[in-house]
Amino acid sequence: MAHSHQVGRESPRLNGLENVPRPFLIGVAGGTASGKTSVCAKIMEQLGQAAVESRSRQVCIISQDAFYRNLNPEEHQRAIRGNFNFDHPDAFDTNLMYKTMQDIAANKTVEIPTYDYVTHKREDTGQVLYPADVVLLEGILVFYFPELRDMFHMKLFVDTDPDTRLSRRVLRDIKERGRDLEKILHQYTSLVKPAFEEFCLPTKKYADVIIPRGADNTVAIDLIVQHIQELMRPNRQNRRRYNSESLVGRPH
Numbered sequence: 269m270a271h272s273h274q275v276g277r278e279s280p281r282l283n284g285l286e287n288v289p290r291p292f293l294i295g296v297a298g299g300t301a302s303g304k305t306s307v308c309a310k311i312m313e314q315l316g317q318a319a320v321e322s323r324s325r326q327v328c329i330i331s332q333d334a335f336y337r338n339l340n341p342e343e344h345q346r347a348i349r350g351n352f353n354f355d356h357p358d359a360f361d362t363n364l365m366y367k368t369m370q371d372i373a374a375n376k377t378v379e380i381p382t383y384d385y386v387t388h389k390r391e392d393t394g395q396v397l398y399p400a401d402v403v404l405l406e407g408i409l410v411f412y413f414p415e416l417r418d419m420f421h422m423k424l425f426v427d428t429d430p431d432t433r434l435s436r437r438v439l440r441d442i443k444e445r446g447r448d449l450e451k452i453l454h455q456y457t458s459l460v461k462p463a464f465e466e467f468c469l470p471t472k473k474y475a476d477v478i479i480p481r482g483a484d485n486t487v488a489i490d491l492i493v494q495h496i497q498e499l500m501r502p503n504r505q506n507r508r509r510y511n512s513e514s515l516v517g518r519p520h
């Protein structure tokens with residue numbers, strides 16, 4: 269695939285035109301295992317950022333799953349049995365999620381919690397996220413909460429066939445999330461699928477771009493990347509500033 273210029277290497281930094289908000293916040297929604305993370309990874313890769321060390325990264329990806337709330341002992345027991353509804357909006361620490369996104373929008377350095385799907389718990393230490401030019405937040409319900417939804421400058425919905433999603437989820441959850449087939453199918457049919465239909469699917473209407481087939485859709489991803497690059501391309505006046513000073517106050 270022929271890609272246009274890569275941002276952040278030989279090309280000018282992604283600091284953008286005066287009328288383009290910085291950071292440029294992109295929400296990426298879609299059902300479980302639809303390919304949200306894979307689409308974000310491809311966007312980041314095509315913007316030339318995949319191999320950049322985290323402190324210097326101009327594009328970064330956050331998962332909404334980092335903001336799952338801590339469970340009480342009774343809820344935790346239910347989670348172990350595959351009976352806790354992680355697909356309901358109440359499963360998230362919305363205050364922390366919103367506050368963190370506000371801080372990111374204000375160009376502050378933040379700590380993103382690290383979530384462990386095996387234990388259903390937040391780990392003790394999170395990950396430091398430095399100010400970036402483009403921030404992608406991916407998750408099943410990133411368009412559900414109006415305050416969060418309204419923060420995005422671009423909204424993408426990854427639309428992948430439900431059978432494909434279920435088969436990918438089964439393989440992933442066995443391999444990466446310490447689950448067995450019986451519990452995966454029980455959780456999917458009793459909680460995940462109904463919640464998708466009630467809370468996630470209705471948010472598709474908020475998307476600016478719907479991406480059928482997820483990361484396989486190279487045409488859609490190329491167009492999105494080109495659009496981001498176009499938005500972020502410095503004009504001649506800005507280019508002079510970029511060459512003489514950093515707008516970000518971040519080590520390189």
Ligand SMILES: Nc1ncnc2c1ncn2[C@@H]1O[C@H](COP(=O)(O)OP(=O)(O)O)[C@@H](O)[C@H]1O
Pocket residue numbers: 298299300301302303304305306307406436437440482483484
């Ligand atoms: N186009 C694809 N072809 C094959 N497997 C894929 C594809 N896209 C994603 N996957 C796999 O499906 C699983 C879920 O993908 P992921 O991008 O993490 O989805 P999401 O972030 O929506 O849960 C992962 O194991 C991933 O490797």
Ligand SMILES: Nc1ccn([C@@H]2O[C@H](COP(=O)(O)O)[C@@H](O)[C@H]2O)c(=O)n1
Pocket residue numbers: 299300301302304333336347354355384385386387388389407408460
């Ligand atoms: N402890 C947890 C937390 C979340 N889940 C499931 O993860 C899904 C969201 O992640 P995706 O990468 O698939 O978007 C969601 O459908 C939850 O059911 C879980 O099983 N256990």
